[in-house]
Amino acid sequence: MRIIIEEMKKIFHPVMMLIFVLINLLMYYIFIDFDVTVFPNGRPATDMYNIGIEMVEKYGYELDEDELKDFKKVFRQEINKADKYIQADQEFAKLGITNYREYQEMRNGDHENPAIERLSSRIMFEDGVDLFWEIPERENIIEEMEFVNERYGYSYTDGKLTDKQELRIQEIVQSGTVNAIFPAYPVQDNFQTISHSIAITILVSVIFMISPIFIRDYKNNMFGLQYSSKIGRSLFMKKVAAGMLSAFIITTFLIIVYYGMYSTNDIGMFLESEINSFMGSVYWYDFTFLQLILMTVLLTYVIMLSMSLLAIFVSSICKNYISIIGILLPLFAVVYWLIKTRALPVEAFFLTRTQWEIGIIYSIMIMIPTAAISWKVKRKQRIDITD
Structure with missing residues (x-):
């Protein structure tokens, strides 16, 4: 030694x-x-992190059907807040936008709109309005949960899944583990x-x-x-x-x-x-x-x-x-x-x-x-x- x-x-x-x-x-x-x-590094990472914390504190480590309904209720409340924000902003009025859905449709339209892009840049980056960052993330969470049986796992794999991979995905979904937050x-x-x-x-x-x-x-x-x-x-x-x-x-x-x-x-x-x-x-x-x-x-x-x-x-x-x-x-x-x-x-x-x-x-x-x-x-x- x-x-x-x-x-x-x-x-x-x-x-x-x-x-x-x-x-x-x-x-x-x-x-x-x-x-x-x-x-967390920037946005929407910060928003996903904060939403995750909110979900764990409110619902625990899993999201069940009743809790998903409550999460959707919060989502609709956020939409209503965004509608009020838009209705109080003159720049939205000039573009003929009266609510959040109209704003999203115009922003995601087939043709580029410099005016809407400038407006989006202002509210999201210059003003840093949390609602306009959080709403898309909440919407994605709802969509992922609602279609978990059909979509879970497939967006993270390349090409055709093997039988073992398919079996593993179904095992996670059927066991309820997939509901984890x-x-x-x-x-x-x-x-x-x-x-x-x-x-x-x-x-x-x-x-x-x-x-x-x-x-x-x-x-x-x-x-x-x-x-x-x-x-x-x-x-x-x-x-x-x-x-x-x-x-x-x-x-x-x-x-x-x-x-x-x-x-x-x-x-x-x-x-x-x-x-x-x-x-x-x-x-x-x-x-x-x-x-x-x-x-x-x-x-x-x-x-x-x-x-x-x-x-x-x-x-x-x-x-x-x-x-x-x-x-x-x-x-x-x-x-x-x-x-x-x-x-x-x-x-x-x-x-x-x-x-x-x-x-x-x-x-x-x-x-x-x-x-x-x-x-x-x-x-x-x-x-x-x-x-």
Whole structure:
């Protein structure tokens, strides 16, 4: 254990820690800060978020038929407010518009109308009248709920659905899970983006800290001494243990820091909401939002520890930083692509992702580094000191 602690001290050298902090500050301000400090981002995201909060507070985590009737009642009240606003505005009168429906028909007409466009720009962007942002979103929610049996899931899939996908959609609808109140836009979308950024930031940090673990041994020509004794040969696994423990500590620390920042986005009221909602996407599993977050954290650990093991192996076969970068850079690019498009739960559990594909991805990420380290250990035990 003393050797492992000494190796960890080398990894957490003050100079390395200083660079580690600088890397994270840079990555935070480039990739993470916006999604933490600007949420919800603009409109209609803000309106959907506020309507979602209103619905959860008023109806709970599911919307039943009676509650839908109440929501429609609120919608009609909003329309009446918009009618009164329009009737009190002279610019609407000049265009011959007396109510909200007439305004919508003219705005969505076949021919462009510069006057109505200018008027819309004023009330929605200059004056920022909430009614004219909220009404279309409330209307969309009503439409999605009313046609959930016919439409749910199909707008989020490309091409023809497989039998399993069709069965999963019907299962969600028939079970009533689909009635869940969970505004995927913007809550899920924000979580998806920030999870990508956090995972990539942790990946860069872990690789930077762990990959030089064997460089000092090559520079000081320590392998010759290690190969000359049985105890020396066992140092390899102690260094691997030190590297993996350090990677776990780094990952845990950054997860606590970054997801702690994410918690300031005030999404707590949606944590118990089912993510298979008529307001959002379709998943293979019936997770709550909190369970989705926990699965993201868990799979982030798997990715980071697997890549740490791979970085340790690469470090053990490279004698300088240039060769380490040359090998790890394309591997990093592959993992970066997987994080952005495949590997984290928001994408991994989408109905559009076959679950065997995700199983293969994670199996490869675990098996290749493990096999590489096992091969290296066996080779260490029988390598000749003159090799």
